[in-house]
Amino acid sequence: MITFNPSLTPSPQDYSLLTDLYELTMAACYAGEDIAEKRASFELFVRRLPEHFGYLIAMGLTQGLQYLENLRFTSDQIDYLKNTGIFDHVSPNFWSLLENQGFTGDVWAVPEGTAIFANEPLLRVEAPLWQAQIVETYLLNTLNYQTLIATRAARMRDVAGENAILLEFGTRRAFSPQGAIWAARAALAAGFDATSNVLAAKELNQQPSGTMAHALVMAIKGLSGSEDEAFTAFHRYFPGATLLIDTYDTVAAAQRLAEKITIGEAEVKGVRLDSGDLATLSKKVRSLLPTVNIFASGDIDEWELKRLRTENASIDGYGVGTRLVTGEPVNGVYKLVEIDNIPTMKQSSHKMTYPGRKQIFRCYDNGIIKSDRLALADEAIELGETPLLELVMKEGKLVTENESLDTIRQRVQTSVKSLPQGTHYITEPSPIKVNISEPLEKLRQSLIV
């Protein structure tokens, strides 16, 4: 009996069905053809970086591995699949596989927070073909999204400078409640200081952050109070808390606050501006409130951050929402690169892939990336190179513990610092040179039909 779940909140037990139907039909075909247990390797990568992106910051691996560790098909789920009628002609082997196995493969991946470029695998799954196939959808979902948010957050941090306070305020615009939480995680891991999302902060063991909204001023003013009375009321319970001063006249509100501070009637740690010409207003407010943190919000992105810095806006911190958590996606793909020790390659027009299990060998010059070499995984490391893909899961079990957000955050910092100057540009950045190794290029040539 199928019941309608109006909240549509998937729980981790549901995740085995959180896949495209064709993953399961293909797996059933593999089972029938007796090739389901052949060892297969799939790699996850992007063909192109999103427009104006010079790099990606890999993120989402933790959630991907958690999914693989816990992948199971319950008898209810199997019954559901049987009852759709779609699988009426499959071999019973298929049901045995679903009943008896979770994910038993190996995973190689670049650690979260690593900078990577087009055609470089973020992750490789090596597993029985059917397993490696069905995990495609969830892994892509997880890594595509968090990698996008982490990269945007890293770009914003890079432009804002290390002293700016960056706050993640995107929950109301994020694409679903869970999308909001994952965005908060990726943003915090990639250099944001805090999130306003209380649940995300709780789950991530961070302190939530926030200011106040226009509603408080409007409510108290509506009840025959004033904007200043709203500020005083808020400070009664949250001493010194950041005040939103643009509900009516920003400069007038700052002026009145300054007077109160002077006569010791108010203590204010911060103010927020959410509308108007932020550069001009922030300078006016700074002249009135020289020791107060000035926060700005409203469609902030890396370009707006740069513009505000160029115009010498006097802003200490930014609340970033919409432009962090929505927009053009990272279009990662997940492609079969080897089956039963035989390298494979797709050749559709403009969608060529590199065959074989690969490794990224990175070369630095004084801490700055000089070039990457995309090579076959069994090629020898050359002098001065660092391999980026690490074994993170062995036979379905995590090889190491989950990394802390601090560890990942540290890696993002190091990664961004390692980029050549031109690769930092937020518009038309210079690409990093990714060299294709001779053995990989030879293999590719040999597979062109």
Next chain:
Amino acid sequence: MITFNPSLTPSPQDYSLLTDLYELTMAACYAGEDIAEKRASFELFVRRLPEHFGYLIAMGLTQGLQYLENLRFTSDQIDYLKNTGIFDHVSPNFWSLLENQGFTGDVWAVPEGTAIFANEPLLRVEAPLWQAQIVETYLLNTLNYQTLIATRAARMRDVAGENAILLEFGTRRAFSPQGAIWAARAALAAGFDATSNVLAAKELNQQPSGTMAHALVMAIKGLSGSEDEAFTAFHRYFPGATLLIDTYDTVAAAQRLAEKITIGEAEVKGVRLDSGDLATLSKKVRSLLPTVNIFASGDIDEWELKRLRTENASIDGYGVGTRLVTGEPVNGVYKLVEIDNIPTMKQSSHKMTYPGRKQIFRCYDNGIIKSDRLALADEAIELGETPLLELVMKEGKLVTENESLDTIRQRVQTSVKSLPQGTHYITEPSPIKVNISEPLEKLRQSLIV
């Protein structure tokens, strides 16, 4: 003790904390000032439609109401808030409110599937101030996202025509697993025929849909088979199933299939093209496979659909992913419009709102929208007008049952058909005339300070 949840999958019990911190701090301030129980009305609307959108299709109300119905703070959640230290100076009243009350207010909303325009409320919450405040974040998240997806889906259906098959394939690009499920719901409700997401299909009581991927061809070819053997193998378990024919040479694959069909060696209901010039390829494939459904996928959106139709592409169905489930958001806001029977209004520069509890009165001419009148809720209905906002929740309880997806889908069709021709345009559509009633305009003028 706070534990780290690496999957970061919120469950409905967690949702009370799925809010911006400031909602809770403001609620605490209201409690301290003894105004938390004052009756407040907030309205949710967009100031502008997204670029090139002539309308929005309201969606997400079901999930919003589900949240309101179940809103509770557990003692663990309250302890967590206390332990943050942020609330050290609040009045004990605040904790009593959280402990003892769920959502006890009323909700007025336009039914899911209704076409609405800028400044028109999708929803109004009338509740004790603190409750109406803290539900802001979740309601915005829910309605913003599903309204976006529903509107995009409706635009695509409108361009594709009623006979085209539209399949939702966006899970791998959606912003989180839950984002994928909500996208599937909104797309199906707004005119898509099916989703590839098995879990979404299960929860929505729909049949999942899908074709096959390049991996199956590559795996079987890698194991010394051929593309044709891959097709035969897939059809062994899924007779007639749609085949992806562009892994190597699309036209050659179609040619070989045609020959097999002629000699009765194959039965094929559909083929999919995922790369190359879809218009040209589809015509070539049609000439070879005249009775087979041709599906196209790969960065399909309403503009691409239009282009393909203009070029007389011979395509029966479309798999739509990235351009349906990602991109620029719907920027709904949630504003206090009345407190304790007193209308309120925000006046920040360029962010004016209309005060007071409002109703949308719609006027039709032969089934086509003539104009809307945005008026105060207690204004009399005029001849020929239909009021759009309905009471959907009374004192925290649903007034009616959840609507079925079919009911909502029917309403979307009617809504889109009711738009004047110019409002259908996918680029620079003509706006619908939204008249502001005289009493509303007078009220607004009277509140300008």
